[in-house]
Amino acid sequence: MERPVKRLSNHSECRRASCPIQNYVSTDPLRHEVPVAPLGRASVETPTRAQALLRTIEPYLYLLPALLLVGGLLLYSVGHTLAISFTDWDLITPPRFVGLKNYVDAIRDPTFTRSFTNTLAWTAGSLLLPVGGGLLLAVVLERIPGQRVLKTLIYLPAILSTTVVAAIWSYVYTNNGVLNETLRWVGLDAMARPWLVFAPTNTLAMIVASSWRALGPSMVLFLVGLQTIPPELIEAAKIDGAGERILFWRIKLPLLRPITAIVVIMSVIGSFMTFDLVWVMTQGGPGRSSETLAVTMYRQAFIMWRMGYAGAVAVILSTIVIAFSIFYLRATLKRSAL
Amino acid sequence: MNRNKNVFLPRLMALLLIPALLLGGSIAAQDEPIVIDWANDAAWHEAGQDAVGEASLGATGIGVNTVIFTSTDSYQAAVRGALPTEDAFPLFDWWFGYRMKDLVDAGLLADVTDIWQRHIDKGEYPASMMGSFGFDGRAYGLPKMINYWVVFYNKHVFADNGLEAPATWDELMAVAETLSSNGVTPFGLDVVGCRWCSFIWFEEMMVRVDPALYQSVMTGETAYNDPQVVAIMEQWRDLLDAGYFSQPGDFSDNWEEPFVNGEFGMYLxxxxxxxxxxxxGFVAGEDYGVFVMPGITEAGNRSLIIEGRPLLIAANSPQRDVALEFADYFMSVEAQTVWAETSEINSPNLLAPEETRPGHLVDLANAVANGEYELYTRYWEATPPQIVEQVVDLLGQFVLDPAALQTVLDGAEQIAQDYWASAGGE
Known part of the structure; x- marks a missing residue:
């Protein structure tokens, strides 16, 4: 594939094939070629053995704080969660080993099944609305005047914290809230309803609220992706007579694959972790009807004090997310072969 | 890269030094009067706690530092997590009855029976009160707050509809019918914004009909789906079906506004x-009044739901003895007067001046002191939390769908049986 290059050399007559590679910087965002310092300066000093040793371990010293943080906070927590998922720990009495009981209990629990279904709804919803919608908006906004203002407006909700988003949408969804009043005002009285009370409407309503916030960031990522598509390719396709639809399906979408992979994976992981919005808007209720797996985990841990059961839910949740991520990234990135 | 090598070690040392300096600072600051932490999840107690701490500092040389958690969940997690360790808060608020039982069973609470006994001997507290704060004759908590569950009614709404506070169940039903036919929702109840609120009418209907039955359901002797319980719940279902309650989701977490605005007439x-x-800005006596819900039966007429908030002392805290000394002072008339005046909370100390009680609740407090009511612990604390936490969700389902009554009660009984079976085996 032809890669556009930006010329840094003073030799204006220098042709691409004959120029030293370090004089070029790739504009491909996925392939940074950092210009190498001119030869000579570093090789003048001959380092002593101690200096050489220091130079060898220096990069690791820089990594050490990050490694300690990851090791201490992540790996320890993962190990600890896994360990307590086989116990009946309640925070105040010493944990007892109970084998796979927590996992069996979870799988047999109808509430766990409902949380699982709700979580799948969240995943489907967040693929459809923020990912699909973000792509559509990016493609449309790229070509219309005034896009800067529109982009800002669409991105704006993303700067709000989830709690604020939840509070705003709670007002939208209450019985005499913005949504119902608007529906009644335009004469659609039959559509007005208590949005957060009955399943599955409450979960769907919260997915919409969450998408309102997630739309902007995914749109921006797709816009960045669209800008990295070489204009020559678009031009060439246009010269060959490709219409907008062909351009989108045959040129833009395939070339957006790396960005799409990132947006999809972030959305899916985010949807599996859905907690804060649900916790603020319905606390998983009423009657546990809008719980997601993360809410179930929190409830079991910090309301029922069944740390072992909560640990088992956490392990199941993490396993699904990790398995999906590996499978999806392998499949997508292999195909894009960049 | 090469330049960085020369500053790396000095920077690393500086980074390591900063925490050491901070640590040194805190060690140096320890030589001051004894101030112990008092943790709480009720921000509105802060002024009262600070005032009592101030008074205590003068009287006993022990001050308190109020630690407020804004979320009940994170408060409970922090307290439970620290209780088995030396980092436990020396003083902390909790919930009484079964909510403190597992802490007692695990030996995490200091025994305060002697403190109670001293103050009971002085005539400051009724001897019967100590029982609500412990098990098997030993007390593990002190009365920080005692509350009774009553019906608040909007006096303007009642006046506009020509109504007065009802004295009998039939009068209450007549009031509800009048309000309902005049377009005012009689009772506020929200199980969407308030998950636990579903138990309020469950416990109230039970004690208004058959308080002994309520007690035996709480201890697992009677089933949730016992025909007698079903019959009581059917009475509540009839009220729901009659449209006497606010619609689910009508008011989320702000209960005052719709009551003040007269959207519903009564709130239990x-x-x-x-x-x-x-x-x-709603004034007792002028804008609203309270009454104890009339009984449906004669036995139900003398019932009153009680809620207590105990002050507990962590057995593992290194400051346990100091905390016990403070607790003794907290029970005194002097401390209780300061507490009642600054916290808007009635003092249960019988010798505390009557002015420290809000006017509209004086009669009720006197009636309780005269033994006119039998006190029944609120559902939240009357039965093990492992049952409560699941049954409130089922009761919430019932409020949303009254037709599901039998399913809900069968489900509740299954939860209760599972718990009592495993608890019995331990």
Whole structure:
């Protein structure tokens, strides 16, 4: 594939094939070629053995704080969660080993099944609305005047914290809230309803609220992706007579694959972790009807004090997310072969 | 890269030094009067706790540092997590009855029976009160707050509809019918914004008909789906079906506004709601009044739901003995007077001046002191939390779908049986 290059050399007559590679910087965002310092300066000093040793371990010293943080906070927590998922720990009495009981209990629990279904709804919803919608908006906004203002407006909700988003949408969804009043005002009285009370409407309503916030960031990522598509390719396709639809399906979408992979994976992981919005808007209720797996985990841990059961839910949740991520990234990135 | 090598080690040392300096600073600051932490998840207690701490500092040389958690969940997690360790908060608020039982069973609470006994001997507290704060004759908590559950009614709404506070169940039903036919929702109840609120009418209907039955359901002797319980719940279902309750989701977490605005006429809740109404500018006696819900049967006429908030002392805290000394002072008339005056909370100390009690609750407090009511622990603490936490969700389902009554009660009984079976085996 032809890669556009930006010329840094003073030799204006220098042709691409004959120029030293370090004089070029790739504009491909996925392939940074950092210009190498001119030869000579570093090789003048001959380092002593101690200096050489220091130079060898220096990069690791820089990594050490990050490694300690990851090791201490992540790996320890993962190990600890896994360990307590086989116990009946309640925070105040010493944990007892109970084998796979927590996992069996979870799988047999109808509430766990409902949380699982709700979580799948969240995943489907967040693929459809923020990912699909973000792509559509990016493609449309790229070509219309005034896009800067529109982009800002669409991105704006993303700067709000989830709690604020939840509070705003709670007002939208209450019985005499913005949504119902608007529906009644335009004469659609039959559509007005208590949005957060009955399943599955409450979960769907919260997915919409969450998408309102997630739309902007995914749109921006797709816009960045669209800008990295070489204009020559678009031009060439246009010269060959490709219409907008062909351009989108045959040129833009395939070339957006790396960005799409990132947006999809972030959305899916985010949807599996859905907690804060649900916790603020319905606390998983009423009657546990809008719980997601993360809410179930929190409830079991910090309301029922069944740390072992909560640990088992956490392990199941993490396993699904990790398995999906590996499978999806392998499949997508292999195909894009960049 | 090469330049960085020369500054790396000095920078690393500087980074390591900063925490050492901070640590040194805190060690140096320890030589001051004894101040112990008092943790709480009720921000509105802060002024009262600070005032009692101030008074205590003068009287005993022990001050308190109020630690407020804004979320009940994170408060409970922090307290439970620290209780088995030396980092436990020396003083902390909790919930009484079964909510403190597992802490008692695990030996995490200091025994305060002697403190109670001293103050009971002085005539400051009724001897019967100590029983609510412990098990098997030993007390593990002190009475920080005692509340009774009553019906608040909007006096303007009642006046506009030509109504008065009802004295019998039939009068209450007549009031509800009048309000309902005049377009005012009789009772406020929200199980969407308030998950636990579903138990309020369950416990109230039970004690208004058959308080002994309520007790035996709480201890697992009677089933949730026992025909007698079903019959009581059917009475509540009839009220729901009659449209006497606000619609689910009508008001989420702000209960004061719709009550003040007259969107519903009556609200059954703990008398601690007085403070919230006062902050909303609603004046007791002028704008609203309270009454104890009349009984449906004769036995139900003498029932009153009680809620207590105990002050507990962590057995593992290194400051345990200091905390016990403070607790003794907290029970005194002097401390209780300061507490009642600054916290909007009635003092249960019988010798505390009567002016420290809000006017509209004086009669009720006197009636309780005269033994006119049998006190029944609120559902939240009357039965093990492992049952409560699941049954409130089922009761919430019932409020949303009254037709599901039998399913809900069968489900509740299954939860209760599972718990009592495993608890019995331990």
């Amino acid at each position: 809740i703990g008398d601690w709601w007085t403070g919230s109404l006062e902050r909303a």
